[in-house]
Amino acid sequence: MHRIATWLERNRIAPETVTLVLDKGPAALANMLELEKAGVGWVSALPWSQAPAALRSSQQLTLLSSREPGVSAAAHIAVVHGTEYLCVAKYSASFAGEQLHSLTSSVSKAMQSMRKLARELLRPGASYAESGLRHRITRWLAPQFVGALINCQLEQRDGHWHLQFDFDRQALERLMAQRLGRTVPISNRFDWTAEQPITADSGQRHIEQVFRGLQDGDWLGWGPMYRWIDRNIRVHAFYRKLGISLLQYLRRQAELAWPGLSIEQLLDELRQIQKYTLLYPPQGAKRGPTAWPPSFPKNPRYNKDWP
DSSP states (O other): OHHHHHHHHHTTOOGGGOEEEEOSTTOSHHHHHHHHHHTOEEEEEEOGGGSOHHHHTOOOOEEOOTTSTTEEEEEEEEEETTEEEEEEEEEEHHHHHHHHHHHHHHHHHHHHHHHHHHHHHTSTTOOOOHHHHHHHHHHHTOSTTHHHHEEEEEEEETTEEEEEEEEOHHHHHHHHHHTTTEEEEEESOTTSOSHHHHHHHHTHHHHHHHHHHHHHOSSSOOOOOOOOSHHHHHHHHHHHHHHHHHHHHHHHHHHTTSTTOOHHHHHHHHHTOOOOOOOOOOTTOOOOOOOOOTTSOOBTTTTBOOO
């Protein structure tokens, strides 16, 4: 934070005009105090366990504008880490679908593994230690939400271990109604609407697109560099950063006419721009004979050279 404050001061940028967008990691009490001390605005994704209970269970959400398709939210002033902040209960239908797809895949893998283990336990002469069995089951139930959906029972009868499991459908309904697709962005911008912190938080994907473009994209790739001297490497990095700045500027200008336009879409549209030059003979001049190369195909209709 000290480096950011120094950079703002050196470039004569007022801290109150700057809004930093943070991920869940920096959303700690010490970091929030540093941000407040610096006087900058900020938006952060609050970890779900730290969000107020009333905000997590909020069901009165309002659909946002078409700039945030499939997203509904509600803004509240709530106390986090002993201080009041603007908290937004956000639900994203697309994010919920992605989480549900990943969850069903993880649940299916866990149940298949447990089914296979249950059959192995019935094998004559099978000998397993309880600690090893419970360690394997714990590992299969470790992915997010999987342990809340699968109920399993491991017991020993007649000198043999027996494993039984079941899928909790009611837990899935509660999960879909109260957890999947939900996040809680918070900010110290009390005058913002519910949509503004969400838009700022979603803007991180543009940064991710830049890194993907630098690493393995077909635009402004970092390599090959062909530079070995520090000075030349700095110049190479400056060219890449300058190109990124120009692309972002073009995207911001084009976004006024096309909201939500990405860099990839912008480049696809720009590649479709072509220029044609039509050449005409001078006025009054007659067109002379055209000499075609010998390898040029003949006109199949007239069995002669093309005119």
